[in-house]
Amino acid sequence: MRQIKEFTKVLLGLLILSTALTAEDIYATFTVEAKKSANLAFSSGGIVASVEVDVNSVVKKGDTLAQLQNDDLKAMLKVAETSLKYAKRDYLRQQKVKKIIDEAQFDKYLFKYENAKAQLLYQQALLDKTILKAPFDGVIFAKDVEAGDAVSAAAVRTVLKIQSPRKRKLLLEVDQKYWKALKVGQKFTYQVDGDPKEYTGTLHKVYAYADSGNRKIKAEVEAEDFVVGLFGDGYIHVSEAK
Known part of the structure; x- marks a missing residue:
């Protein structure tokens, strides 16, 4: 017991x-x-023109990592910039004589100016979609893209992976x-x-x-x-x- x-x-x-x-x-x-980590992909389709990084590359936020062929979009952006330049000049000229011209006529110049600004923003957005930039300071730890590769906007795929260093x-x-x-x-x-x-x-x-x-x-x-x-x-x- x-x-x-x-x-x-x-x-x-x-x-x-x-x-x-x-x-x-x-x-x-x-x-x-x-x-922090991210899977990076192009939001536009096209042919890869260049890849600026490799695995273990250390990058800063905003650095260009890769880009598609975009000479045509750069040209269109230049056209939009020129159109805005002259639309603004016309608008400012008409603004000086606004009190002595027809209101509807003045509105045409205003519309042309505002439309030119919108077109410039649109062309810039199209160009930006062809350039892949680092979303934050980090290290590239995976790469699945080379110059000459084709990418599709309809079937988005990860081409680079980045993580905090x-x-x-x-x-x-x-x-x-x-x-x-x-x-x-x-x-x-x-x-x-x-x-x-x-x-x-x-x-x-x-x-x-x-x-x-x-x-x-x-x-x-x-x-x-x-x-x-x-x-x-x-x-x-x-x-x-x-």
């Missing part, structure tokens, strides 16, 4: 310890993702039973596969839904310099929140 009591005490102690650990630490797995996010997955315990600001200690070092981060986002497929809730932790796609795991300390 005494042995049974001792054994019961041990089991009870283990149960209390387990409950305490569960209350303070939640196990989570994660994958490393770029903080250093900024990363750890996409955590946690058992859904902890949905009430997860809070922004909680400390997360973790390791990445292949790296024995222990890192520390902070939850900066907790998703507002549970995945019905795997019964997991997602959260995010900011990080830097890890290779995108790596896997890791760690513990969320639920008692440490802002």
